[in-house]
Amino acid sequence: MEVEEGNFDEAYDVYACMQCGKCTGSCAVSLRSDLNIRELMRIAILNENGELEKHEEIWDCTSCGICTVRCPRDLKPAEVIVGMRSSLVEGGTIPITVRDALESVGTNNNPWGRPKSKRAEWLEDLDVKVKNISEGEDAEYLLYIGCTASYDPRIQSVSRAAINVLTKLGVDFGILGEEEPCCGSEPRMMGETGLFEMLVEDNLNLFDEFSISKIITLSPHAYNTFVNDYPECAKRLKEDDAEIPDIELEVKHYTQILEELIDDGRLDGEMMNEFSETVIYHDPCYLGKRNNIFEPPRKILNIIPGARCIEFDRREDRSLCCEGGGGRMWAEGTGTGERNSIIRVNDANRDEATVIAVACPFCLSTLEDARATAGYEETMRVMDIFEILDEVLK
Numbered sequence: 001m002e003v004e005e006g007n008f009d010e011a012y013d014v015y016a017c018m019q020c021g022k023c024t025g026s027c028a029v030s031l032r033s034d035l036n037i038r039e040l041m042r043i044a045i046l047n048e049n050g051e052l053e054k055h056e057e058i059w060d061c062t063s064c065g066i067c068t069v070r071c072p073r074d075l076k077p078a079e080v081i082v083g084m085r086s087s088l089v090e091g092g093t094i095p096i097t098v099r100d101a102l103e104s105v106g107t108n109n110n111p112w113g114r115p116k117s118k119r120a121e122w123l124e125d126l127d128v129k130v131k132n133i134s135e136g137e138d139a140e141y142l143l144y145i146g147c148t149a150s151y152d153p154r155i156q157s158v159s160r161a162a163i164n165v166l167t168k169l170g171v172d173f174g175i176l177g178e179e180e181p182c183c184g185s186e187p188r189m190m191g192e193t194g195l196f197e198m199l200v201e202d203n204l205n206l207f208d209e210f211s212i213s214k215i216i217t218l219s220p221h222a223y224n225t226f227v228n229d230y231p232e233c234a235k236r237l238k239e240d241d242a243e244i245p246d247i248e249l250e251v252k253h254y255t256q257i258l259e260e261l262i263d264d265g266r267l268d269g270e271m272m273n274e275f276s277e278t279v280i281y282h283d284p285c286y287l288g289k290r291n292n293i294f295e296p297p298r299k300i301l302n303i304i305p306g307a308r309c310i311e312f313d314r315r316e317d318r319s320l321c322c323e324g325g326g327g328r329m330w331a332e333g334t335g336t337g338e339r340n341s342i343i344r345v346n347d348a349n350r351d352e353a354t355v356i357a358v359a360c361p362f363c364l365s366t367l368e369d370a371r372a373t374a375g376y377e378e379t380m381r382v383m384d385i386f387e388i389l390d391e392v393l394k
Contacts, residue, residue, distance in 0.1 A: 014075065026067060029060050036057075037067050060333050063078050066317075085191025088191060095330075101327070102190060105199075110147040110151060111187070114151045119177070122149075122160065132177050133210050142214065145218060146219045146221075147186075148219065150180070157387060158386050161387045179206070183203070184196045188229060197233060200229075203230075214249075216252055217251065218254055220293075221362070226249055255300060258385075262299060272394065275305065279304075279307045279356075280353035282358050283316055284359055288319055294316045324365060325362055346374060354379065
């Protein structure tokens with residue numbers, strides 16, 4: 001949502017906030033940061049926009065959404081923070097690393113500072129032929145890879161695993177290769193409203209050009225923005241006379257597609273080798289808290305032969321945020337103390353898990369770093385569900 005001149009009261013109904021503090025009390029980041037969502041809501045209520053520059057901790061928010069889940073008045077404190085960031089972006093008061101990431105989206109179509117021409121390099125060592133929709137090949141689904149899974153060397157293995165698994169399972173899909181755009185999720189959460197609107201307009205026209213109506217995403221962040229942010233933004237742009245095609249996107253996170261294949265009898269344990277591991281699943285915030293998708297990943301893991309599936313104490317909508325979302329991959333953060341990802345891998349070790357299963361590129365990245373930092377490189381793996389299936393499918 002666009003906030004004009006910082007009118008948070010009109011944009012987010014902040015006057016309904018009763019200052020109960022459940023938002024701050026439920027925020028895991030606030031345990032080691034000055035981030036106090038209740039205080040920020042008070043600033044919004046009083047319309048004290050001049051105070052925002054003093055609150056560097058605004059950039060500590062991971063946009064996990066737990067404050068919105070816990071709000072007894074059904075307000076959206078996480079969106080208020082996005083609106084505050086938007087005001088800071090407009091005024092040019094943002095961390096240098098965030099500025100660089102946003103500029104890279106504008107020039108390179110990704111926040112990682114990598115050239116667009118390198119977006120499909122991860123395909124080079126694949127043995128599988130992949131349809132390229134941008135070259136005129138027809139496919140039922142666009143497999144949307146995303147920026148992180150295109151450029152990060154560790155996460156590229158998830159992209160390759162996805163290609164292998166979906167091909168083995170007979171899913172009719174294609175990619176956009178170098179033509180794939182940034183979905184805009186992280187620019188939006190970092191407050192760059194204008195850039196996000198530009199991406200929405202360009203991307204919807206691109207999807208229309210290539211007759212794309214069904215999308216499978218690797219990232220819950222891309223899923224969330226396509227499903228929840230694009231329709232509202234497109235409606236607003238149309239009201240401003242922007243040329244937006246009338247297309248309805250059917251978007252699914254990959255775990256939803258795999259669940260459908262299980263239900264249709266196209267994916268079952270007999271197709272797999274033994275996976276003799278103790279697997280603990282980490283719920284990504286953007287899949288769980290923001291979109292209530294909890295069962296598909298568990299359904300997939302539970303059919304893998306030999307796997308002993310266990311749960312974190314903090315799971316589903318109580319899952320501990322890994323701190324990778326909301327632009328935090330490009331913001332240093334002001335907090336001190338133990339990172340959530342370290343707490344998470346320590347919890348997994350305590351429960352004797354040998355594999356932490358994830359379904360999000362950011363979760364994979366942060367938990368991989370934490371695993372190495374905590375010294376579990378020899379006893380524990382962090383794996384995307386696609387990577388597990390790629391390993392066990394016959």
